Amino acid sequence: MDGDGYSEVIVGAFDSTLYAFHGDGTPLAGWPVAMPDRVISAAAVGDVDRDGAPDVVVGGYDAQVHGFKADGTPMTGWPVTVLGAVRSSPALADLAGNDGFVEVAVASDFPALYVIESGGTFAPGWPQGLTGQVLGGVSVADIDGDAVLDLVVGGSDKTLSIFNAAGQAKVGWPRVYDGVISGTPSIGDPDDDGRVEICFGTETRRLRAVDMGPSTWNASLAPWPTMHRDTFRRGSLSSLVVGVASRPGAGVGAGLAFHAAPNPATGAMRLVLRRPALGPAGVANLRDAAGEVRIHTVAGRLVRTIAVPPGDGDEVSLTWDGRDDAGRPVSTGLYFAQALWSGSEARLRLVRLP
Numbered sequence: 001m002d003g004d005g006y007s008e009v010i011v012g013a014f015d016s017t018l019y020a021f022h023g024d025g026t027p028l029a030g031w032p033v034a035m036p037d038r039v040i041s042a043a044a045v046g047d048v049d050r051d052g053a054p055d056v057v058v059g060g061y062d063a064q065v066h067g068f069k070a071d072g073t074p075m076t077g078w079p080v081t082v083l084g085a086v087r088s089s090p091a092l093a094d095l096a097g098n099d100g101f102v103e104v105a106v107a108s109d110f111p112a113l114y115v116i117e118s119g120g121t122f123a124p125g126w127p128q129g130l131t132g133q134v135l136g137g138v139s140v141a142d143i144d145g146d147a148v149l150d151l152v153v154g155g156s157d158k159t160l161s162i163f164n165a166a167g168q169a170k171v172g173w174p175r176v177y178d179g180v181i182s183g184t185p186s187i188g189d190p191d192d193d194g195r196v197e198i199c200f201g202t203e204t205r206r207l208r209a210v211d212m213g214p215s216t217w218n219a220s221l222a223p224w225p226t227m228h229r230d231t232f233r234r235g236s237l238s239s240l241v242v243g244v245a246s247r248p249g250a251g252v253g254a255g256l257a258f259h260a261a262p263n264p265a266t267g268a269m270r271l272v273l274r275r276p277a278l279g280p281a282g283v284a285n286l287r288d289a290a291g292e293v294r295i296h297t298v299a300g301r302l303v304r305t306i307a308v309p310p311g312d313g314d315e316v317s318l319t320w321d322g323r324d325d326a327g328r329p330v331s332t333g334l335y336f337a338q339a340l341w342s343g344s345e346a347r348l349r350l351v352r353l354p
Contacts, residue, residue, distance in 0.1 A: 001020060001028055001045070001054055001068065001070045001214065002028060002029070002092075004341065006022070007023065007234070007238075008021060008022055008023070008028055008048075009021045009023075009080070009290060010043045010045065010056060010168070010235075011043070012035070012038075012040070012041065012042075012043065012057075012058055012060075012282065013039060014038045014039075015038075015313075016033070016035045016036065016037055016038055016039070017032045017033070017039070018033045018035055018039055018056070018058060019031060019032040019255075020032065020056070020072070020354065025105040027284055028070075028072075028201070029071060029072075030071040030072030030073065031072045032069075032347055033068060033072045034071075035060055035062070035066070036060060036062040036064070037060050037062035037085075038061040039058060039060055039061070039075050039130025040056050040059075040061065040087045041059030041060070041086050041087055041088060041106075041110075041267025042045060042058070042089040042137070042228060042235055043056050043058040043090075043235060044056075044058070044089065044090040044091065044092050044104070044228075044229075044236070045092075045236040045237065045238065045239035046092040046102050046236065046237050046238075047102065047237070047295055047325075048092065048101075048102050048118050049075055049076070049102065049118050049119075050069060050100065050101055050102075050118065050312070053069065053070050054067075054070050054236070054237075054238065055067055055068065055069060055070070055075055056068045057087025057090045057092065057104050057106075058086065058090070059086075059087065059089075059090065059106055059108075059282060060079075060084045060085070060086055060087075061086070061216075061284075061288075062085075062280070062282040063081060063082055063084055063085055063108065064079040064080060064081050064082065064086070065079060065080045065086055065090070065106055065114070065116060065154035066078060066079040067079065067080075067104075067120070068201065074336070075090060075118070075120070075321045076245065076279040077103065077118075077119040077121070078120045078121025079351075080114075080116050080120045080122075081104075082108040082110070082114055082127070083108055083110035083112055083127075084108040084109035084110035084112070085108065085109045085110065085350065086106060086107070086108050086109070086110065087133075087134075087135060088106055088108075088135070088136060088137050088138065088153075089106075089108040089136070089137035089138070089227070089240055089266075090104050090106040090136040090137070090138065091105045091106070091137060091138040091139065091140050091148055091151075091168070091223050091224040091230065092105075092213075092223075092224060092229075092237055092321075093103060093105065093131075093140040093149060093223040093230070094149075095115055095122060095123065095140070095149055095151075095170060095242050095281055096117070096165070096293070097165075097219040100285040101117070102118065102140070102237070103115050103116060103117055103118070103123055104116040105138040105140060105151050105224075106138060106151055106209075107130065107133075107134035109128040109285075109321070110129075110130075110134050110154070111129070111131070111133045111134060111156075112128065112129050112130060113127060113128050113129075113130055113134070113138070113151065113153060113235070114126055114127040114129040114161065114165040114307040115125070115127075115137050115165075115167070116209060117153075117232075123167075123179050124166070124167075125166045125168070126167045127167075128163055128167050130155060130161055131155060131159055131174060132154070132155025132157030132158070132159050132160075132168070133155065133157075134153045134154065134155060134156075134224075135154075135156060135183075136151040136153070136154055136181070136182060136183045136184035136227065137153075137181040137182075137184040137227055137228070138151055138152070138153055138184075138224070139152045139153075139184060139186065139187050139194050139224060139225055139226060139227075139234045140222075140223055140225065141196070141218075141221060141222035141223070141225040142151075142196075142218055142221035142222070143162065143170075143187060143196050143198065143212050143223070144170070144212055144213065145212075145213070145215055145216040145218070146195075146216075147218075147221065148164050148227075148255065149163050149164070149165045149221065149223070150162055150163065150165070150170065151163045151164075151165070152185045152187060152198060153183025153185070154182070154184070154185055154200055155174070155181060156179075156180050156181075156182070156185065157176075157180075157234045158176050158177050158178065158179055158180055158181065158209060159175065159176050159177070159181070160173070160174060160175055160177060160181060160185065160198070160200065160210070161173055161174040162174070162204060165168060166335070171283065177204060177208065178202055178204050179203040179204035179206065179265070180201030180202060180203040181200055181201070181203075182203060183200060183201055183227070184200075184226065184227035184228075185198050185199065185226075186199045186200070186226040186227070186283070187199075187222060187225040187226065188199070188222070188225055188226070189217040189219075189257075190209070191258075191271045192259050192261065192272060193216050194214065194215055194216075195211055195212060195213060195214055195215070195216055195217055196211075196213070196217045197209045197210065197211055197212070197213035198210040198212065218273075219256070219257040223237075231348075231349055232349070238276055254272070256275050256339065256341060256342070256344035256345065256346040256347065257272075257273070257274040257275075257311070258271070258272070258273055258276075258337070258339045258346035258347070258348050260337070260348055260349070260350055263348075263350055263351060264350075264351035264352070264353045265289070265322070265350075265351070265352065265353060266352075266353045266354065267321075267322065268319050268320065268321045268322065269319070269322070269350060270317055270318070270319060271293055271306070271317070271318040271319065271320055271337070271339075272315065272316070272317050272318075273291070273293075273308065273315065273316050273318070273339055273341055274314060275315075275341060275342050275344065277315050289341065290307065290308055290309060290310040291307075291308035291339070291340050291341030292305055292306060292307050292308055292339075292340055292341075293305070293306045293320075293337055293338065293339045293340075294337070294338045294340070295320065295335050295336070295337050295338075295350065296335060296336045296338065297333075297335060297336075298333070298334050298335070298336065303324040303325065303330055303335070304320065304323070304325050304330075306318050306319075307319060308339075308340075316341075320350070323354055329343060329350060331332065331352070332352045332353060332354050333351070334349060334350070334351055335349070335350045335351070335352065336348075336349060336350075337349070337350050
């Protein structure tokens with residue numbers, strides 16, 4: 001938030017206050033901010049107004065979506081009034097056709113789904129009515145391989161709804177399932193078959209995965225695919241990860257897919273890297289480049305480096321045997337994996353079991 005290279009913690013509270021803390025528990029300059037009503041929505045952080053600095057977007061029980069600068073002052077054109085309290089968590093993504101501006105996708109208790117432009121106005125085609133309240137958040141990714149971003153939300157009426165970026169409901173949606181969908185759907189390719197799966201739980205204690213068909217998964221078109229954007233639950237468009245420093249010049253998540261299976265694991269893990277097709281011309285230096293996967297402890301200590309051999313293939317499979325660079329078994333627990341290949345960077349959490 002303040003450009004010091006360290007993450008801050010942003011949280012809303014029932015005391016009608018939005019807080020921002022440094023890692024040592026001290027408040028960020030300009031914070032906390034008094035809110036008109038309770039805050040249940042989780043905040044999302046990104047450069048919404050395109051001024052080069054992070055902004056904070058959060059919903060309120062006062063039927064408004066609030067936007068703040070990093071210093072706690074309101075963004076121009078915000079807050080935005082909607083119909084009904086906002087309990088859902090916003091998602092940030094460029095939904096207007098790669099114009100470089102970030103839009104805010106958020107649901108209200110009316111119930112309705114909104115896409116709000118950087119200046120605080122509703123995007124063309126929005127809002128759209130829903131049949132049930134959204135208790136979780138909004139997920140954003142291309143779910144059908146048409147190169148257009150889609151918005152996915154679960155509802156209190158047991159429905160899963162999907163809209164494209166223009167506000168049009170996908171044919172055949174919403175669909176009704178066996179229980180209330182109170183969480184945020186996750187969009188990805190967990191079985192690494194190139195097909196999008198939308199995963200969500202219902203209050204009947206079932207976990208479901210909806211297969212969207214062949215050749216639908218594209219990691220570069222999944223800007224906010226799960227709760228709070230990624231598996232680190234940062235709720236931020238920033239690439240900063242606690243304990244793992246970025247390599248200068250690497251584009252984090254620039255189309256580089258990174259998966260591990262099994263994860264968690266007691267034995268060896270298969271680490272799969274897949275880069276987008278780079279084409280034959282002008283990219284030989286990237287296609288033939290070697291890379292590496294670095295595995296760190298939660299404290300940031302590098303324990304293992306696994307080389308990615310040079311070659312012109314777009315996918316490579318590596319193995320981590322659960323040992324450090326000296327051949328010693330690592331302790332059980334959480335590790336951060338950092339993949340560097342072809343000028344791109346991707347990250348993953350790995351869990352070692354006893």
